[in-house]
Amino acid sequence: MRNNVPAGLSRKELELYSQLDPERLPKHIAIIMDGNGRWAKRRHLPRIAGHKRGVEAVRDVIQTAARIHIPAVTLYAFSVENWKRRPKTEVSFLMALLRTYLKREVPLMNENNIRMEYIGRQHELPPEVQERMEWARQATAKNTGMIMTLALNYGARTELVDAFESIVRSALNNGGLSHLKIDEALINRHLYTSHLPDPDLVIRTSGEMRLSNFLLWQLAYAEIYVTPTLWPDFDGVHLLSAIEEYQKRERRYGGLGSTAHQLP
Ligand code: IPE
Ligand code: IPE
């Protein structure tokens, strides 16, 4: 029996957790939550019914991640492209759902010692959504456990554009461009994710094999896990299975790996 068995896991979750190496849990998991619309369509329901159920999945996954002490989880909730390419009614529903979610979940965040953060162009969101986001951030700011980051109005290319602008602006304020020395650490400091380590694992639900403009810089060496499970059906058990698969992978970072033969 292991000493530090996390409290609150279901029987199935505990079973999976006991297969894991607690020393090699991912420090940051990024999730592309996809398939809400398909989930609804299969049930002959409107797409918004899928989004509603998607929120329940967020609650379950976040709680399990916090219980097993994952330091950071980042969820792709709304992309800059979603904003432009979906019907206005669906976008307004998602905005309203987000406000309700933030209001309702703060007690649970506090119970689980979770701190809420955001990445994306927050200032382009409706003012009432921005206010609620700020409120939730402040209401959880003192928590010292898991950092939950919501990607809202997020796009990786937009993030790079904003980072380059911010680098130039701060250089101009600090002695001009001739002193500017660009390296990876500098770029990291100007990304929206400066508060986070790079993700070790990225999960995409509902089977699509693409990144859809999510964390392009930060995912450089992340392990990719794609599951056919639609987001509203994804839960803590699925999360633990993804981590189990992650622990079976051999990460090389461009090297030869532990089982590589000596080159002649
Ligand atoms: C993901 O589900 C949620 C958001 C992008 C907001 P989708 O709405 O993309 O669902 P599908 O891909 O149409 O099934
Ligand atoms: C990815 O899902 C974005 C989010 C989960 C917010 P999409 O449904 O927008 O991605 P595509 O359109 O299939 O690439």
Ligand code: MG
């Ligand atoms: Mg989709």
